[in-house]
Amino acid sequence: MSVLPNHLVATSLSSSTSTFFAQNSFDVVRTQVVSVSLKKVGVCKCVVTSPTDQTAYKTQVSRNENIAKLQAGYLFPEIGRRKAAHMLKHPDAQVISLGIGDTTEPIPEVITSAMAKRALALSTVEGYSGYGAEQGEKQLRARLSTTFYANLGIEEDDIFVSDGAKSDISRLQVLFGSNVTMAVQDPSYPAYVDSSVIMGQTGQFQKDVEKFAKIEYMKCTPENDFFPELSKVSRTDIIFFCSPNNPTGSAASREQLIQLVKFAKDNGSIIIYDSAYAMYVSGDTPKSIFEIPGAKEVAIETASFSKYAGFTGVRLGWTVVPKELKYSDGFPVAKDFNRIVCTGFNGASNIAQAGGLACLSPEGLEAMHEVVGFYKENTQIIVDTFTSLGFKVYGGKHAPYVWVHFPGQSSWDVFSEILEKTHVVTTPGSGFGPAGEGFVRVSAFGHRDNVLEACRRFKELYK
Amino acid sequence: MEKKMEMEMEKEKEKEKDRKPTTEEVRGRQMQKICNLMRRHRFLLVGLLLLAIRSLESHVLLGLFSTENRHTIQLLSDRRICPERRKLLMTFHHEEFSSSCGIKYAASMPLDYCLYVVALALNGGNFPRLSNMKNMYLFLRSNGDIKKAWKKKALSLKFDEDMITFCVAQNYTKSCLFAPLTSSSTHNTNLDSIMSMFSTCNFMPHTILSQSRASLKTPNERLDTVRCTKVVRNVNLEKLRHNYLFPEIEARELEHMKKYPDANIIRLGIGDTTEPIPDIITSNMAEYALALSTRKGYKGYGAEQGNKALRKAIAESFYKDLGVKDAEVFVSDGSQCDISRLQLLLGSSVSVAVQDPNFPAYMDSSVIIGQAGDFLDETLKYKNIEYMTCGPHNNFFPDLSTTSRTDIIFFCSPNNPTGHAASREQLTQLVEFARKNGSIIVYDSAYSVYITDESPRSIYEIPGARECAIEISSFSKIAGFTGVRLGWTVVPDELYYANKVPVINDFDRIVCTCFNGASSIAQAGGLACLSPDGFKAVTSVVDYYMENAKILVETFSSLGLVVYGGVNAPYVWVHFPGSRSWDKFSEILKKTHIITVPGSGFGPGGEGYIRVTAFGQRENILEASKRLRTIYLS
DSSP, X not given: OOXXXXXXXXXXXXXXXXXXXXXXXXXXXTHHHHHHHHHHHHHHHXXXXXXXXXXXXXXXXXXXXXXXXXOSSOHHHHHHHHHXXXXXXXXXXXXXXOSSOOOOSOOOHHHHHHXXXXXXXXXXXXXXXXXXXXXXXXXXXXXXXXXXXXXXXXXXXXXXXXXXXXXXXXXXXXXXXXXXXXXXXXXXXXXXXXXXXXXXXXXOEETTTTEETTEEEEEOOGGGTTSOOGGGOOOOSEEEEESSOTTTOOOOXXXXXXXXXXXXXXXXXXXXXXXXXXXXXXXXXXXXXGGSTTGGGTEEEEEESHHHHTTTTTXXXXXXXXXXXXXXXXXXXXXXXXXXXXXXXXXXXXXXXXXXXXXXXXXXXXXXXXXXXXXXXXHHHHHHHHHHTTOEEEEOXXXXXXXXXXXXXXXXXXXXXXHHHHOEEOEEGGGGOGXXXXXXXXXXXXXXXXXXXXXXXXXXXHO | OHHHHHHHHHHHHHHHHHHXXXXXXXXXXXXXXXXXXXXXXXXXXXXXXXXXXXXXXXXXXXXEEESSSOOOOOOOOOTTSOHHHHHHHHHHIIIIIITTTOEEEEEEEEHHHHHHHHHHHHTTSSOOOGXXXXXXXXXXXXXXXXHHHHHTTOEEEEOSSSOOEEEEOSSOOSSOSSTTOSTTSTTOOOHHHHHHHHSTTOXXXXXXXXXHXXXXXXXXXXXXXXXXXXXXXXXXXXXXXXXXHHHHHHHHHHHHHHHOTTOOOEEOSSOOOOSOOOXXXXXXXXXXXXXXXXXXXXXXXXXXXXXXXXXXXXXXXXXXXXXXXXXXXXXXXXXXXXXXXXXXXXXXXXXXXXXXXXXXXXXXXXXHHTOOOOEETTTTEETTEXXXXXXXXXXXXXXXXXXXXXXXXXXXXSOTTTOOOOOHXXXXXXXXXXXXXXXXXXXXXXXXXXXXXXXXXXXXXXXXXXXXXXXXXXXHHHHTTTTTOOEEEEOOTTOBOTTSOBHHXXXXXXXXXXXXXXXXXXHHHXXXXXXXXXXXXHHHHHHHHHHHXXXXXXXXXXXXXXXXXXXXXXXXXXXXXXXXXXXXXXXXXXXXXXXXXXXXXXXXXXXXXXXXXXOSOHHHHHXXXXXXXXXXXX
């Protein structure tokens, strides 16, 4: 996960080394040609005897100023780095990761065997297939529409299969461009804000409030039942809304979503509804924004197989862009999105798509529900643990995330303390936005014995 | 601009009132206006509302549609149209065309003027000079076919280069405006080709049609219920020219199949691999997939940059001795996706150069991110993009002395579509040029394993390239992974922005924020490709395709044609001097039932060429060769 070593030191060293190698690798026949140009490069290189900034070659290309606006690293790689550092410091500790929301349970066999079969078939003349449709295989799109959107009027050609929700979020940003304004829940999954910054929709990061200028942060806290007070929210073009929410674990009720759709309609906004955890929802709480009447005219929905079937590594998701959704001039958003998908993407892996299709078979669905049920049990164990320790605990009902309140404390401090004393990796709430300060997210993705062990350690720490 | 035109139009009208010009003068002036419009914009569809001719008697609405405008409806009010009808037309506009093309200009026009426009269009893609207008008119009048079609109210036009499709319904009825557009007309209005025009990637082929039918039944209601958000469409996407190349080829194939239902069509068009993936690779992927069902073998999120072992294997297999480190290799789900991510990395303020002809994804992604200006019809090029012409006259390498400095230089070698691999000398020049200008080269080496001579397989074989070049590559054409999806990008440590920030840092951030790693199963396959046995197996597939290429080169050469490529790339670039690519495409299809790709689809520099792909089964290639040898092409 952590990739980049310190460059400045390594750079000048390796650049001269590379030239050295390159010289050696030249073809003898062509020496004549090469030596001419080499001379120039060589001279340039000779100067670089001491690795100082002044002599190092740099291009004249300006750095993308939007990327310069981004803060520190992307949250999860940052946690990965801290975890790695901790493991280095305590090589014998049994570190349990309840931090990054990564699935741990094996994929049901009915699904992997379908993928294996598809992979093997690629070695046969009949079973081989090259480029697939950028929008995904027809059969999978059809099955998605009937499985998740039966009676909601979402048709197969409204569905775009992808390599996951995160990639689709950035493609949606490219779709809307840099001139739109956007709102996010605070706290929220960092990819929305970061991709928006990269796209140039925001101003600079304001250190005092820990927010980017030109983004509307919709505070979601226990005080407002984790649903923004819309009367105080300014109009934006785009509203990112994730429910069941990562990180707070709360799922918006039908009534709340009706308000949200009305708000979007009144403002002429587009909701990007992230329903990656919809299968964790129980009861009457909506699983899709399209359960709300009129949502097709104002909403896009992104979803994923990652948390249903343990596809975090296999990579498969989808995005629904209804035909009814239109720009101010009447142009259908789906048409532009299709263009983006065709230009900037080439379809999800056909093997992963075969897996997705198996997921949606009756046996596959049953198996997925089993996996989801398992993680929900984990969730309950974690909720019970923290509750018994006297903490205020949120989420955990419709989502595999438990949002634990540490009033008055800094999230990163709590994160560090837990890591230091229990060797359990969690996620600091403030990493999801300023309103997450004072919270820690505990993920329920883990083997049962690990979850039990982690809870035992929590009990020891906070007894 | 629209307002300006409207004003001009009004002024015009006032003047007309004042001095009562002759009918001929009025017509001439209005025609001139249309022609100016047409020249300024690249119209897709001209004179569509001829559909309404009948009900409006001698007056019709003439709609001009362009891809570039802002989708507003401008219907000049025509008192002769009853309000009900106008509403209907507006609905029709809105539903049918403002959504796909947008309406630039609509004016009330007598029937004859529509005929002028048709004549203009008939002249063949290049809009004719005004001085020819009279001749045009005569030409049209004398054209028996058109007259006949016109009388039958069925007229269809199709163009190669500019994709002008023009159609008039045969049996226009009040209840259903668009329905009669089926193939019952004498000129065989091709529904598919019309649809391919309206939807870029024919993903919603018939929805527009059925929608309009539904809406036209109850136009008023429909008008009221159409709901739009207030979100303004991305201007960059409006600039983007529809890329009709592959949809149009598909449409022509369909048309051909209708005409010759028994013909055995051979597809040497789209560069898609056809040969099965060697067992050793798929069995590794299957094994990996099955292991995901075990507690031991299960893995969740991988590193966004790709699995360590694979990054190492790529560095060792393709960049041995070139100093590329594992950490500089970013594994991806394919080059096309990485090109887009590189565009996100670079942002909208950089300037870009591309080879002409080239693979359309570079330019399209540039336009989408906002680096390009408007598309210019005169040159068939986007503003603010530097086109580096590559043809036989310069040994398929741009004349760098006349190339302006840009921040980014996209360079694909071996090249798609020309099949030319740049020599060491050429690439040395390119690196020198980039260093002199402080530019970054984005080098696409997706076909490097097809190189058979001494041409460099990586830009990093050139000294100094690590400080000025990014390389993108892919397993697609190495191992038939077009559907499995796996590629990589190399960003060297030594590559710096002007402010000394290492480019790799930012690219890493992009990859972590906008991507979540390639499918772990595909990565297992990639690793298997790079094992000694795996590499041997995929190399034999590459050799197989190159044998195909050789057969194709020999075939076209034996016909007396000049052929490029096919030596270091699976593409054969056949020259037809003085001919138009689409004409040759049609001729070959008609005479041999072989699908190729017209070179002009890759940029103005490809005009006069045909690209033939060597991806195909041997028996098909041999059959194609046999057919080609029996015909005469010039």
